[in-house]
Amino acid sequence: MNPKSENEFEYALRGKAWKVYWFLLKNGNPVSVRQVQRALHFSSPSVAHHHLEQLREIGLVEKQAAGGHYNLVNDVKIGVFRHYIKLGKLLFPRYFFYAVFFTTFFVAYLLLFVQSFTRETIFGILFGAIVCVIFWYEAYHVWSMRPY
Numbered sequence: 001m002n003p004k005s006e007n008e009f010e011y012a013l014r015g016k017a018w019k020v021y022w023f024l025l026k027n028g029n030p031v032s033v034r035q036v037q038r039a040l041h042f043s044s045p046s047v048a049h050h051h052l053e054q055l056r057e058i059g060l061v062e063k064q065a066a067g068g069h070y071n072l073v074n075d076v077k078i079g080v081f082r083h084y085i086k087l088g089k090l091l092f093p094r095y096f097f098y099a100v101f102f103t104t105f106f107v108a109y110l111l112l113f114v115q116s117f118t119r120e121t122i123f124g125i126l127f128g129a130i131v132c133v134i135f136w137y138e139a140y141h142v143w144s145m146r147p148y
Contacts, residue, residue, distance in 0.1 A: 012058050013076075016042070020051040021072075022146065024061060025081075028089045030069035083142040093142035099135035106132055 013021055019040050024031065036048040052070045055061045061070045075086070084091045106128040114121050 008058065012054060016040070016047065017051045017054050020048065021055060021060065024055075024070070024072040025075060025086065026089060026091055028072075030064060030067075030071040032067075032069050036070075080142065080145045083145075091146075093139045095135055095139035095142055099132065099139045102128075102135055103132050 020036055023036060023039055033045045033049045033052060036042070036052060037045045040048070042048050052061060052063075056063055056070070060072065060074050060076065062073050063070055075081070083094050085094050085097070086092075109124065109128060114125065
């Protein structure tokens with residue numbers, strides 16, 4: 001993605017359009033205007049329609065000829081979306097996987113290798129605990145930036 005189109009996407013994906021895009025990304029299935037309106041608690045279907053059409057105009061969604069449902073065709077990695085990984089219908093902060101991975105190995109280290117408290121093991125325990133806290137904090141921080 002070139003910088004110009006990235007700026008266009010950043011500009012287009014703000015406010016309610018960002019919430020609509022997030023909903024489509026999480027849902028993974030074609031959705032109707034009414035489904036978007038109800039899910040995001042918009043005041044009317046026309047608000048949902050406006051934002052779906054806005055996403056269609058920039059090429060992120062397409063409207064199906066039969067039924068008029070909207071389907072996500074492109075996903076972009078801009079803004080907070082850079083920090084998320086999609087697994088099926090679920091979105092996870094990338095730091096979540098780092099935190100789980102490192103915490104698992106830290107617990108294994110504690111259970112398998114720490115038999116006594118020497119200067120080296122205390123350093124390993126402090127280092128591992130600090131890294132775990134940092135990864136979990138970052139995962140929570142990115143999670144708290146989601147639109148809803």
